[in-house]
Amino acid sequence: xxxxxxxxxxxxxxxxxxxxxxxxxxxxxxxxxxxxxxxxxxxxxxxxxxxxxxxxxxxxxxxxxxxxxxxxxxxxxxxxxxxxxxxxxxxxxxxxxxxxxxxxxxxxxxxxxxx
Amino acid sequence: xxxxxxxxxxxxxxxxxxxxxxxxxxxxxxxxxxxxxxxxxxxxxxxxxxxxxxxxxxxxxxxxxxxxxxxxxxxxxxxxxxxxxxxxxxxxxxxxxxxxxxxxxxxxxxxxxxx
Numbered sequence: 001x002x003x004x005x006x007x008x009x010x011x012x013x014x015x016x017x018x019x020x021x022x023x024x025x026x027x028x029x030x031x032x033x034x035x036x037x038x039x040x041x042x043x044x045x046x047x048x049x050x051x052x053x054x055x056x057x058x059x060x061x062x063x064x065x066x067x068x069x070x071x072x073x074x075x076x077x078x079x080x081x082x083x084x085x086x087x088x089x090x091x092x093x094x095x096x097x098x099x100x101x102x103x104x105x106x107x108x109x110x111x112x113x114x115x
Numbered sequence: 116x117x118x119x120x121x122x123x124x125x126x127x128x129x130x131x132x133x134x135x136x137x138x139x140x141x142x143x144x145x146x147x148x149x150x151x152x153x154x155x156x157x158x159x160x161x162x163x164x165x166x167x168x169x170x171x172x173x174x175x176x177x178x179x180x181x182x183x184x185x186x187x188x189x190x191x192x193x194x195x196x197x198x199x200x201x202x203x204x205x206x207x208x209x210x211x212x213x214x215x216x217x218x219x220x221x222x223x224x225x226x227x228x229x230x
Binding site: 002003006027034036038039060064072080083084087088090109111 | 116117118119120121142143147148149150151153154173175177179185187193194195198199200201202203204205207209222224226
């Protein structure tokens with residue numbers, strides 16, 4: 001078994017088109033021997049966001065802190081706050097945005113092939 | 116996409132041999148159409164614990180609140196506190212225990228077949 005503190009996981013800026021002010025930490029993944037899925041943590045600065053995109057891998061999310069929105073394919077901003085969960089289906093257009101004044105920090109679980 | 120608050124998810128006592136003071140909430144799972152893995156949340160009362168067991172499905176965990184230990188096959192008590200992550204490998208003997216005075220609440224992600 002592995003127990004891991006978030007502060008002990010390296011953080012790297014997310015370098016993708018359409019990203020603003022986003023850091024990624026791969027907390028548990030293929031390098032740890034996970035058989036099926038991985039846990040990443042994203043931290044969005046105030047005003048930061050992930051790309052508005054879609055892909056074959058689903059997301060299962062838990063918000064550790066902050067206030068964000070989860071944008072859908074119709075451009076609707078669905079509030080997503082600390083303590084709440086989200087499920088983005090395969091091939092569903094989505095974007096996470098920080099709409100608060102503090103970091104928006106969330107777990108994003110994905111199949112390990114997408115980690 | 117689905118956004119879900121923990122308070123909106125039904126909680127049921129865990130009825131397994133070796134369990135004490137444990138509630139389970141299936142936050143996102145097969146009924147929601149997850150393709151690969153599910154998110155459950157367990158709440159252990161002070162003194163509560165899950166079974167000391169092993170199974171073919173891995174666990175990926177995040178502790179929402181409280182202070183627990185993750186017991187391993189050698190009976191070692193590994194501290195596991197709010198904000199920390201854990202990975203229990205397939206077929207690895209493990210037990211979660213609440214060793215604090217408040218509820219010990221943690222996410223347990225598993226392949227959907229084990230939800």
